Amino acid sequence: MGRSVLHFLIEGKPDEVATLTQEIALIACTGCAKENYRPVTMEGMAQLANLTFDVVRCKNRNTRFATGEIRRNVALISQLFLKVPDSPLSNNHSTYLGPYYSSTSAESLRIRLTALVNALSQEQADNEDAQTVIRNIEQWADGLYETTKELLLAAIAARSHFTIAMIQWIAGLTELLLALSNAPACNPQTKKDLRNHALWLVATLTWIPDDKDSVTFVETFQLTEALFEAATDARNRGCDDVSKEIGEILLSWTFKGGRYITGWRVLARGLCACAAFALMEGDGDVDALKTDIRKRLQDDRAPEREVLEHAARGIHQKADSLPVHGHWSSRIDAAISRLDYRSLAPLLNEIATMLSPPSR
Known part of the structure; x- marks a missing residue:
């Protein structure tokens, strides 16, 4: 059925595309009702993932309608399937929705898109086929944030381990959209659009809700680490405006998730990450970070004194432990180990003092 959709697209019949993708989705949804039919859901997600990949590679210059229909039907299946009971042991949500959303399976959409983007990045600027595929990917990414946001919030509400996916x-x-924006065959307007889509997506x-249970649940999947990596990746790709925006999102999450004392030390860890990121950017960003921290500490929703004191102790301890060397599983710690501790340690101590000034 998926191949039929691609045929209709090539023939310029978008109405048939909508009809057939809806039929795939309806059949795939049967797995939401009966456990024995769950492999049907997985196959439906696989067909829609394959179809998405085929559509962005086709030479049709107007794929926006087709990719939009596919995206909406993927969201329909996913939203319904998230109502199926799940547990860390069964991991039903990640398993059966994996053909589209997995970041580890070699057959998943993201992994295949990664290979495609790498190939496109090697093409010459005047390669018309590459230009068409890049434009198709941009059309697919346009509005992707809407269904992604809904699915993320649904996964968190269900306390599903699909949240990590x-x-x-x-x-x-x-990362893929920013990498593609740097491809030689990507024209200036498409470059701008891809970077905007990337920013809307992140x-x-x-x-993410800011209640304690949601914060604790989400940080289980290392959101602070993911935001730090996204910010540094954007910086390394020369996407400075996007990098700064993601850095601000990281700081926002740090104070949002750092309002509570949890085992994940969101406030202390996030501020260490923000300090490291600011030092990578330069003195101007360090000053801006300190100004932003002071402003957030004066906000009505700032963490309570006990939380601030707890975080300050952790940041002072981090500063006192510098320099540190070794192999790190944490991207934040790895970045900290590469920075000049003579600049980082004073900055961390200054931030800690902002959180909890010494008593007079």
């Missing part, structure tokens, strides 16, 4: 999907696609993470 969504965080990885958001971070991974942000901004979906700002919609």
Whole structure:
């Protein structure tokens, strides 16, 4: 059925595309009602993932309608399937929705898009086929944030471990779109559009609820690490405006998730990450960071004194432990180990003092 959709697209019959993708979705939804039919859901997601990949590679210059229909039907299946009971052991949501959303399976959409973007990045600026595919990917990414946000929030509300797949999907696609924007065959307008789509996509993470249970649940999947990596990746790709925006999202999450004392030390860890990121950018960004921290500490929703004191102790301890060397599983710690501790340690101590000034 998926191949029929591609045939209709090539023939310029978008109405048939909508009809057939809806039929795929309806059949795939049967797995939401009966456990024995769950492989049907997985196959439906696989067909829609394959179809998305085929559509963005086709030479038709107007794929926006087709990709929009596919995206809406993927969201329909996913939203319904998230109502199926799940647990960390069964991991039904990630398993059966994986053909589209997985970041680890070699057959998933994201992994295949990564290979495609890498290939496109090697093409010459005048390669018309590459230009068409890049434009098709831009059309697919346009509005992607809407269904992504809804699915992320649904996964969090269900306390589903599919949440980690969504965080990885958001971070991974942000990276892909920014990488594609630097391809020689990407024209200036498409470059701008791709970077805007990437920013809108990563901004979906700002919609995460700020209650303690949600914060603790989400940080289980290392959201702070993911945001830091996204910011540094954008910086390394020369996407400075996007990098700064993601850096602000990281700081926002740090104070949003850092309002509570949890085992994840969101406030202390996030501020260490923000300090490291600011030092990578330069003195101007360090000053801007300190100004922003002071402003947030004066906000009505600033963390309470006990939380601030707890975070300040952690940041002072981090500063006192510098320099540190070794192999790190944490991207934040790895970045900190590469920075000049003579600049980082004083900055961390200054930030800690902002949180909890010494008593007079």
